[in-house]
Amino acid sequence: MSTTFAKNRPWAKFGLTALLLLVAGLLLSPATSHDNLDRLPGALLLSASASFDQAVLHFTLLPRLTMALLVGAALGFAGTLVQQVLRNPLAAPTTLGVAAGAQLVLGLVMLLAPGLLLWREAWAMAGGLGALGLVLMMGARRGFDPLTLTLCGLIVSLYLGAINTVILLFNQEQLAGLFIWGAGELSQNDWASTLSLIPRLLLASGIVLVLWRPLQALDLGTEGVRSLGLSPGTIRTLALALAVYLTALTVSHVGVVGFIGLAAPAIVRMLGARTLRQRLLASALTGALLCLVADGLAQQLTLAFGHLLFPTGAATALIGGPILLWVLTRNRLMSPPSRQDVVMASSRRKFSRAGVVGLTILTLLSLVVTLTLGPTWQGWQWTLPGGETAILAMRVPRMTTALLAGALLAGAGVIVQRLTRNPMASPELLGISTGAAMGMVLLVLTVGNGNRALQILAGGLGGTLVLLALLALSRRSEFSPQRLLLGGIAVSALLDAGIRMVLAMGDAQAVTLLNWLSGSTWLSGQTDALALIILTPVLALLALLASRWLDLMPLGDSAARSLGLPLAPVRLLLLLLAAVMTAAATLVVGPLSFVGLMAPHLARLLGYQKALPQLLAAFIIGSLLMLWADWLARSLVYPYELPAGLVATLIGGGYFLFRMYRTPG
Amino acid sequence: MPAFFDVRNLAVRIGDTAILHGIDLAFNEGQVTALLGHNGSGKSTLLKALARQIPASAGEVLLEGQSAKGLGARAFARVVGYLPQHPPGTDGLTVRELVALGRYPWRGPLGRYSEEDHALVDQAITDTDLKPFAHRSVDTLSGGERQRAWIAMLLAQQTRCLLLDEPISALDVKHQVETLRLVQRLANQRELTVIVVLHDVDLASRFCDRLVALKAGQVVADGAPAQIMDSQVLESIYSVPMGVMERAPGQWISYVH
Numbered sequence: 004m005s006t007t008f009a010k011n012r013p014w015a016k017f018g019l020t021a022l023l024l025l026v027a028g029l030l031l032s033p034a035t036s037h038d039n040l041d042r043l044p045g046a047l048l049l050s051a052s053a054s055f056d057q058a059v060l061h062f063t064l065l066p067r068l069t070m071a072l073l074v075g076a077a078l079g080f081a082g083t084l085v086q087q088v089l090r091n092p093l094a095a096p097t098t099l100g101v102a103a104g105a106q107l108v109l110g111l112v113m114l115l116a117p118g119l120l121l122w123r124e125a126w127a128m129a130g131g132l133g134a135l136g137l138v139l140m141m142g143a144r145r146g147f148d149p150l151t152l153t154l155c156g157l158i159v160s161l162y163l164g165a166i167n168t169v170i171l172l173f174n175q176e177q178l179a180g181l182f183i184w185g186a187g188e189l190s191q192n193d194w195a196s197t198l199s200l201i202p203r204l205l206l207a208s209g210i211v212l213v214l215w216r217p218l219q220a221l222d223l224g225t226e227g228v229r230s231l232g233l234s235p236g237t238i239r240t241l242a243l244a245l246a247v248y249l250t251a252l253t254v255s256h257v258g259v260v261g262f263i264g265l266a267a268p269a270i271v272r273m274l275g276a277r278t279l280r281q282r283l284l285a286s287a288l289t290g291a292l293l294c295l296v297a298d299g300l301a302q303q304l305t306l307a308f309g310h311l312l313f314p315t316g317a318a319t320a321l322i323g324g325p326i327l328l329w330v331l332t333r334n335r336l337m338s339p340p341s342r343q344d345v346v347m348a349s350s351r352r353k354f355s356r357a358g359v360v361g362l363t364i365l366t367l368l369s370l371v372v373t374l375t376l377g378p379t380w381q382g383w384q385w386t387l388p389g390g391e392t393a394i395l396a397m398r399v400p401r402m403t404t405a406l407l408a409g410a411l412l413a414g415a416g417v418i419v420q421r422l423t424r425n426p427m428a429s430p431e432l433l434g435i436s437t438g439a440a441m442g443m444v445l446l447v448l449t450v451g452n453g454n455r456a457l458q459i460l461a462g463g464l465g466g467t468l469v470l471l472a473l474l475a476l477s478r479r480s481e482f483s484p485q486r487l488l489l490g491g492i493a494v495s496a497l498l499d500a501g502i503r504m505v506l507a508m509g510d511a512q513a514v515t516l517l518n519w520l521s522g523s524t525w526l527s528g529q530t531d532a533l534a535l536i537i538l539t540p541v542l543a544l545l546a547l548l549a550s551r552w553l554d555l556m557p558l559g560d561s562a563a564r565s566l567g568l569p570l571a572p573v574r575l576l577l578l579l580l581a582a583v584m585t586a587a588a589t590l591v592v593g594p595l596s597f598v599g600l601m602a603p604h605l606a607r608l609l610g611y612q613k614a615l616p617q618l619l620a621a622f623i624i625g626s627l628l629m630l631w632a633d634w635l636a637r638s639l640v641y642p643y644e645l646p647a648g649l650v651a652t653l654i655g656g657g658y659f660l661f662r663m664y665r666t667p668g
Numbered sequence: 669m670p671a672f673f674d675v676r677n678l679a680v681r682i683g684d685t686a687i688l689h690g691i692d693l694a695f696n697e698g699q700v701t702a703l704l705g706h707n708g709s710g711k712s713t714l715l716k717a718l719a720r721q722i723p724a725s726a727g728e729v730l731l732e733g734q735s736a737k738g739l740g741a742r743a744f745a746r747v748v749g750y751l752p753q754h755p756p757g758t759d760g761l762t763v764r765e766l767v768a769l770g771r772y773p774w775r776g777p778l779g780r781y782s783e784e785d786h787a788l789v790d791q792a793i794t795d796t797d798l799k800p801f802a803h804r805s806v807d808t809l810s811g812g813e814r815q816r817a818w819i820a821m822l823l824a825q826q827t828r829c830l831l832l833d834e835p836i837s838a839l840d841v842k843h844q845v846e847t848l849r850l851v852q853r854l855a856n857q858r859e860l861t862v863i864v865v866l867h868d869v870d871l872a873s874r875f876c877d878r879l880v881a882l883k884a885g886q887v888v889a890d891g892a893p894a895q896i897m898d899s900q901v902l903e904s905i906y907s908v909p910m911g912v913m914e915r916a917p918g919q920w921i922s923y924v925h
Contacts (some may be wrong), residue, residue: 146915548777554765558755561721562818565750566770567772568742
């Protein structure tokens with residue numbers, strides 16, 4: 004095997020990395036602290052005369068250390084499997100909705116029938132498999148095409164996550180534990196969990212190692228696999244099922260430990276592992292060590308802060324994020340993903356006048372209905388202008404905000420998807436909205452809620468900092484799409500961990516934050532509406548002016564360059580534009596995740612393929628989505644409110660999955 | 669008059685690997701040149717260096733006696749057109765929309781397309797026999813039709829030079845010949861400078877004025893088809909024993925022993 008590792012002695016590099024991680028992990032982990040090392044012989048074979056400290060070591064610290072290694076290995080393994088099947092370096096077990104599915108089912112069980120929680124593992128598995136089943140059902144319609152699978156996985160993930168958040172919002176007291184569990188918690192109080200995990204992990208990994216050759220053949224693409232006499236569908240299904248099994252095992256025991264499945268395979272690949280077997284083994288080892296370090300860090304931080312519980316899942320991102328960023332800046336040649344063609348439904352229709360007229364009528368109708376109709380204290384009523392001005396005065400600013408924010412996100416989505424030639428890309432993948440969110444979260448933590456201007460300032464600062472970091476990171480590669488996306492994901496994961504951590508601390512303010520994070524429009528007042536009224540037309544116009552660039556970007560670097568497009572400056576400008584659009588929308592309606600992904604797709608499904616019509620249609624669709632989402636959010640559970648962003652995800656996601664299912668490949 | 673392209677002591681390295689070194693070549697205006705060589709000989713890299721797709725590690729490329737580096741991206745794209753070996757997916761664009769993108773170097777991000785632009789686009793579509801497909805999505809076409817759509821885009825670009833990287837690799841014999849004939853005809857009509865990477869020596873000798881062969885990043889043969897179509901020269905290029913027959917004046921057939 005070592006002969007295939009020809010250049011630059013990657014084994015040495017890999018060995019050094021592994022050693023560094025191991026040393027860091029052992030230094031951080033309380034189980035291997037100086038005092039505990041002395042107690043180790045006695046603690047391993049616990050006798051009746053053992054001291055209390057030895058018992059603690061035996062029953063909590065050592066199992067926890069083992070658990071960290073096992074969980075990390077399983078996630079690294081599963082991550083490599085998923086990436087091999089989807090042939091996409093951005094894919095991770097979480098991409099397939101497995102974690103979200105498991106979390107949702109566990110939350111529901113906890114709420115409805117706490118007695119059944121005994122079979123935690125089975126419930127998590129059921130949830131994960133259910134989510135995967137949904138994804139595969141869509142994938143099957145298009146021959147398990149990797150891109151479709153990834154896309155459906157992402158949507159299902161967001162969709163289930165949204166439902167989960169709704170449940171959380173209405174049942175905070177009962178489900179407080181789920182906050183923590185959602186961030187990955189590795190505490191143990193005996194060996195039972197660990198011992199039950201070992202044989203299952205060994206079994207699953209054994210099957211994978213036996214099957215590595217057909218799995219490796221997936222590198223050849225669907226046609227290639229078939230021409231070797233294998234069934235691509237069967238191999239992919241089997242591999243994914245195994246990956247889910249591994250993930251669900253870890254989820255049911257310790258909760259969502261998110262970042263390792265993405266970081267370990269990426270690190271291993273950049274250190275030079277090429278064949279599937281090398282990558283599987285190396286990323287299992289890397290994952291285990293990463294998790295060890297992260298868990299050690301989490302325990303140290305928990306000790307340092309005393310009363311606050313620092314979840315391991317948050318620490319994995321704190322560790323994995325910087326490592327991924329470091330590897331990204333160091334390695335000039337990153338193994339590119341397989342040729343990525345954009346294969347969203349190209350059901351091309353005539354660019355019809357009827358479509359334009361239809362959209363216009365729909366917009367006008369929507370405006371009238373959402374403005375005038377709604378529940379009041381006297382029940383559902385039409386409130387006409389000249390009627391109760393107070394109600395209209397309350398509705399107009401937030402409607403305006405929703406409308407304009409929707410348009411901005413849609414525009415940013417079109418730009419980002421065309422810029423990165425990746426239909427899965429969305430503004431929040433670049434980490435800008437997460438950066439803004441983090442700014443707000445920090446503000447709330449340090450000064451309390453603050454006033455609106457202060458919040459906007461903090462959010463804007465956060466978004467800008469992330470953007471600057473991202474630009475610095477990808478400057479050397481001329482802002483290449485792949486690197487931007489990977490960098491963005493690393494930054495998002497890092498910040499997301501911070502946010503989840505804050506939520507897990509169980510502060511009273513966590514709920515306010517959760518509300519904002521899920522896209523609530525209720526804070527929007529006249530100042531927000533005014534700011535957007537001024538900003539949106541300018542930004543939208545700029546996007547429209549850039550539409551010819553946006554037409555050229557998807558043609559690929561060499562074609563775009565040979566047509567005279569100066570790639571680096573054009574990418575920079577487009578990126579800045581998308582970032583400003585995202586940040587402006589995020590600041591007033593929260594880091595909504597769905598409109599920027601969905602509006603460009605819907606525009607395309609309606610037949611608007613070129614940049615200019617796509618942009619225009621996406622603006623309208625994005626606005627409409629947010630408008631109705633806002634309307635539903637304030638009408639459905641009147642006098643309570645749902646966050647509009649959540650509702651947008653629920654409507655849009657449902658429609659999207661339906662379309663994906665209906666349109667064959 | 670200076671040569672259209674003047675390549676001086678050009679070297680290209682990727683990492684530690686030297687792909688090209690010590691290339692000295694001049695390409696004259698109106699000349700159709702084929703780049704030959706076995707796989708990995710550096711012919712595609714040379715084409716990319718000429719197209720400014722990759723930077724030179726040493727040496728320089730002069731465009732009409734001036735350093736090509738100084739020219740702006742669009743100004744360069746109005747003079748030199750390049751067709752990559754594997755054009756990417758086109759994301760739902762129709763043939764006509766794709767071809768119209770070829771007018772970008774002339775109109776820029778904001779300039780309006782005039783009657784002349786539309787006429788040039790139509791002409792390019794007619795020249796490549798794509799009229800029946802003009803409003804079909806490029807993604808739904810066959811490999812050959814797709815390749816012709818990209819060539820049509822290059823034609824609409826109205827450059828004075830075409831750099832084609834294996835433009836006929838996905839075509840059947842009929843379309844191979846027709847494409848090369850089209851290139852030859854355009855080169856004559858518009859005084860185009862054409863440099864094309866080809867695998868088929870016989871077709872190259874038939875349609876090109878000059879054949880340049882690379883081997884391990886260096887020029888090993890350079891001359892008119894009559895000079896290159898010789899069993900010893902071909903053998904030195906491809907490292908297999910080869911023979912050549914001249915069936916008729918200007919029509920050679922090479923074969924492997």
